[in-house]
Amino acid sequence: MEWLTSLIIMFGCLIVIMMTGMPICFAFTFTCIIGSVLFWGGAPGLDQLAMSFYSAVANYAFLPIPLFVLMGDVIFSSGAGARIVGAVDRLLGKLPGRLSLLAVGSGVLLGTMIGISGGSIGILGRVLVPEMEARGYKPAMIYGPIVTSGTLAILIPPSALAVFLGAIGQISVGKLLTAIIVPGLLLAVLFALYIIIRCKLDPSLAPTYEVEKVSLTEKLRTFTFEILPIGIVILAVIGSIYLGVATPSEGAALGVLACFVLAALYRQLSWKTVTKSAMSCVRVTVMVMFIVVGSISFSRILATTGAIQKLIDMATGANIAPIYIIIATQIILIFLGMFMDPASIVMITVPIFFPLAKALGYDLIWYGVVSLLNIQLGLISPPFGLDVYTMKAIAPPHATLGQVFRSSMPFFGLGLLMMVLLFLIPGLATWLPSVTGK
Secondary structure (H helix, E strand, O other), rough: HHHHHHHHHHHHHHHHHHOOOOHHHHHHHHHHHHHHHOOOOOOOHHHHHHHHHHHOOOOOOOHHHHHHHHHHHHHHHHHHHHHHHHHHHHHHHOOOOHHHHHHHHHHHHHHHHOHHHHHHHHHHHHHHHHHHHHOOOOHHHOHHHHHHHHHHHHOOOOHHHHHHHHHHHOOOOHHHHHHHHHHHHHHHHHHHHHHHHHHOOHHHHHOOOOOOOOOOOHHHHHHHHHHHOOHHHHHHHHHHHHHOOOOOOHHHHHHHHHHHHHHHHOOOOOOHHHHHHHHHHHHHHHHHHHHHHHHHHHHHHHHHOOHHHHHHHHHOOOOOOHHHOOOHHHHHHHHHEEEEEEEEHHHHHHHHHHHHHHHOOOOHHHHHHHHHHHHHOOOOOOOHHHHHHHHHHHHOOOOOOOHHHHHHHHHHHHHHHHHHHHHHHHHHHHHHHHOOOO
């Protein structure tokens, strides 16, 4: 059977099954069953598919994913996340757009522990939105900073999606986690600068108000007992990987232990927290693993039909500059983000895009960082950016979906600016991994 026909059949089946409303994990599974029967020889193909399912999930590279998810669940369930937001609030002075800046700063700190955008948005939205509205903030300075600061979790280690992408793309997870540090922090700085400049030009967006004076002694105490303990988590995960004393899986295990210690230091640790976090982690992990086994088998079936290699040969043989092909793949990622969740996007695109980028001569660590950035942008892009809908779900009833989308668009533009910087200065993503050598 021609490779193009095989490609149309596999993707056609996947799209049709997804349109029925079936969860993506089962859509992949049923598509693989159809593909194995058609392309792997009928009934024997089903036996081969079962072996493919097992080998896909029995991969040590996926071990950090449930551990990173558990880290976020512990912080969220224990209430430690809200306490961190309160601590950052006490440290900020009287700045333009103070509460919006609080969202950005807290988003970075939460990203070092949660690693999933929805969790950060949930904490920031519940804690900050009522206070912002009470202070007279306009929607442009309420929802946009919270939504986009939450999505920073994808670009701040530990990022479960970065592990996911690295494992599927067969690149060093440790290097990828290190590579996203500089772009993630730089993007947060761009967000903060935009908020300050915009609020300076139009103070009505975020009216100033009298801030309770906090003495230097109290600030030092807050920093020491509320913020500094977060360093335990950062050192356990990022520090251990950066210094080369732990693999990503070992760093993730240390991170889980550090989150439990942090919750205990905040006096938020209980058996209820442990059981609630564990159950939530199991539910998310099972869903992720279902997607893993289905999508890896999906790509293996396509590989045996020759479809992936033919696509790569067509792209590399075309009379088109490689940079335009790479840009096209990133536009596709943003487009898919309008309709699909990040894990599904990774599973569908990475088996095709990463071999293509490698064949075109691009550094896969750099390409992985750019891809994560654009998957993040897809989460806030209209008409169906998932993080925008998450924000709408926890926002007050009078907040409209249009308001949330409009307030997010300037930050979406800053994300595009960050992508341009990564194309112009690849070292923003590749320098730190090259220094660590890990």
